[in-house]
Amino acid sequence: MAKRANKLPQKTATYFVVSTFIIALMALSAGQSQATIKNMTPNNKSSSTLLSKTLVFSKFERQIAEKMSLDIRYFCPDINGKPSVPTAKHCRQAVTELPQALAQLISTTNVGGIVLFSENVQEIAQVVKLTYDIQQAAVKSDQGQPLIISMDQEGGRVARFAKMTGFAGNMAIGASYPQHGVHFATQVNSVIAKELKALGINNNYAPVVDVNTNVDNPVINTRSFGESPQQVAELGASAVNAIQAQGVMATLKHFPGHGDTHVDSHLGLPRVDHDRASIDKIDLAPFVWAIKHAKPAMIMTAHIQYPALDDSFFVSRSGEKLIRPATMSRKILTHLLRGEMAFEGIIATDALDMAGISHFFSEVEAVVETFIAGADLAVMPFKVRTPEDVAAFNIFIKAVAKELNQRIEQGDYQLAEFEQSIARLNDYKKQYITISNDSLAQQVLTAKAIIANEQHINTEQALADAAVTLLKNNQLLPLNVSAIKRLHFVVANQQELVALTYAATNALATKLCSIELATIKISHFVADTTKATVETELLINNADIVIATVDIKTASLVDLGGMDDLTPSYGSAAQQQQKLSYGSLLKQQLTVANKLNTPVILIAKGSPFLINEYSNLADVVLLNFDDRIYQDNHQQAISPGFNASLQVIFNEGKAQGKLPVTLKN
Incomplete structure (x- = not known):
């Protein structure tokens, strides 16, 4: 009897999986959290594997996944069929080699991007192998294309890979501007991009073009080129051109401007009360200039309230009535950035697990709202830390697809916009992402010859001397x-x-x-x-x-990557x-x-x-x-x-x- 009880008939097993999925969707539609999704997912290894294999994605659902970029900072596999940690919150096992479960996730979901952090990048050969494996998994997907691999390598305060050439950051480049003009913005970002490309990273979340007009700003500070909008604009555009000349996508951030804030959006929801004239003159000026003179591949949104640009309200998950942040604002992303400013590149969100979003929206709500606002890429919308999370992510994709489809039917969003967004992502992938024909061993040798070589170190010292x-x-x-x-x-x-x-x-x-x-x-x-x-x-x-x-x-949590699950250990x-x-x-x-x-x-x-x-x-x-x-x-x-x-x-x-x-x- 006991043996027969452990072997469910195929029909019963399938019914159990489908029922689990339906219950989870109902919970998600009601705005439940990621924890609820996981509670609806079978806890044992065999059930999780069954769930991930049983769910079949429609074309629309695969396209939803294309519009997401996940971090793989940590992953804790099951050990002998049991979780290796009590919950995903306790997982601190850095991903330096791609686990089979994450490779399968990439291949089966068509996920559009991966974000790497300092925990993922320890040695040159290891990073090259990791990015190689990520792309090998990506080309096995239905789409059959490599994906966007991103990292924050601004130089200075925010630099994820310590083995790369370091540099003194944007404010140092700003300090060199009166005597050297845009020389160091070009030289520094050219070096950074060369080294990223050698590692297999095709998207740099840089440069920061926020105009630092607030001395109490905890998150921008020395990441800014300075307080002059024109100087920031010229240096930012030069940085974009230098990065993209090396075949790496650049990312202007943080739109529409994070320079005059005293709240860290990793920890709360900042607000900028500039009038429209000041916004145009100060905050937007570097973005306008760069769009015209550099054609950036990507612009990253800021989790910031800008009442002069959008004073509409949303009701948070706790019932609080708040002004809509830029990341969720159609007026700001579609009408202003796409329409008035004629930006043709990818609009990516800042990390959606930051408190400026996660404290106010459920995971499904956050993704759907930012897609409707006009974002092409939802960055870090869902934590994948365990095999159970992989199964939960599959359900999450379907939940987002269901909710977005409902909003399309209600007239809040047009299917044509969605299709244009997919086409835009694919166009930039074709422009910037290629799979090397060199062997993995040769790619490692090439990277070792480029990373922090003598010429690059000399450029680092030259900036320090000039700054x-x-x-x-x-x-x-x-x-x-x-x-x-x-x-x-x-x-x-x-x-x-x-x-x-x-x-x-x-x-x-x-x-x-x-x-x-x-x-x-x-x-x-x-x-x-x-x-x-x-x-x-x-x-x-x-x-x-x-x-x-x-x-x-x-x-600021920016030094660690802004992960809210790191907050207790930081500071x-x-x-x-x-x-x-x-x-x-x-x-x-x-x-x-x-x-x-x-x-x-x-x-x-x-x-x-x-x-x-x-x-x-x-x-x-x-x-x-x-x-x-x-x-x-x-x-x-x-x-x-x-x-x-x-x-x-x-x-x-x-x-x-x-x-x-x-x-x-």
Whole structure:
């Protein structure tokens, strides 16, 4: 009896699957969450497999999937038929190799895109293999075409793959503009695109063309080229042209402008209260310019309320009445962007799992609303973390198709628009996405020869040299190097100490002979290993110059990719305390130097808007924006910003950069 009970007749099994699907659709139509979808899905492995194989997609449903781009940041497979984690929320197993379940999802659903994050990209050969496998799965689909593989590689603060050439970010490029024009926007983005293409990534979620007019903006900040709409427009268009010249799709973001917000859309729903004249003059100007001068393949929407552009309301899942965000606004995406601005490329949403959307809409509602608004590609609309999620995603596609079809029947949306959107996606895929004829081994060799090669690293250093900006100089520079015998460094960690010492030694070597260089003594205070004592005060007292470093930025989930399921671990008390501790220790050390009349030079990276509390304690302040420290081929810690700053300090060089934003007094 027990054996017969475990073997359902085929007809009964099919009935069970179909019934499950119908119940799930009913729940989805009522606006239930993804959790509800999963609860309606069989929990054991065999049932999930049966469900994924039994569901057959219509042409319309496959086209719905084409208009979705999923992240595969984590995936936790079943182990011996049982889930490896209690729930998808607990899954933290990074996808560095494509699991069979995800390969099958790509092949069976015709999903239109995949988004990669830092967890997915660890080594060059591994990334090339991952993107290769993704495309091999894609060409096995009914559509038989490769898909869009995207990544946020802006440079600076947002750069997902640490092995690529890093760069100092958009505000550094903005700082170079008065002297170098669009040169570095072109050079930097050309390098980034070459490296992405070598890895098999065909869409860069860059450049940011938000005009940063709000000093309290936590999410844009140094990601912006600056506060001048025309400067941002010219640099943004040059970046687009450079990226697309390398055969990679560029993405202007975040439409219609994220520059004047103080709320992070990863955590809430920002609102911009500019009048239409200001919107045209400031927020929209870079988009208008780039559409005319660069023809970007993609524009990404912002989860932001713009009452002057659309003051209509929606009722949130909690019953709250709110102004419709741009991502869900037909007035903004279709009438303004498509109509008035004549944009012909792909309209992609910002991540739909961000709180600016997910707190107010169910997953099905969010996708349907943004499609009706005019978006071509729904980015990260549904989390796939377990085999159960794969089955649930299949149901989700059908639920979206059912709801969208109903809205078409009601006259809220035209089938012709839907078909135009599919044609647009396919057209850009044909233009930018190709499968290499080279073997996988050859593709790896090619990528290794391109990623962070000497020429690209030299471009990174050239930007750092051009961007370093002198914010303050109390008649200390230029230094009389021959009079310096003792230096004292104040740094956050050992890596900074090594990179700063290397930069100082190289800069001094251009001014002093080897014998003179050997007489200079360097002492240090390293915050994560050194305690402030009487001895450290003595070192400061004996020093001719104190050189200190600080990294200043406002915390944002953008640094991690904006995933709401990472919120508890981001900005933890321990992390915040570590930052506060160094800030306090730095001020303490600089206060001691001031008391002892030892000159202080502060080398800062990050946001210029947050520097006042430190700059008041320094005689000289040099800003490097989003500098990074990397290991060269000799395992030497290198900081392009430190290199640039120390050349200014010791080699009588002039800081070339000009701050592209206005600071508070």
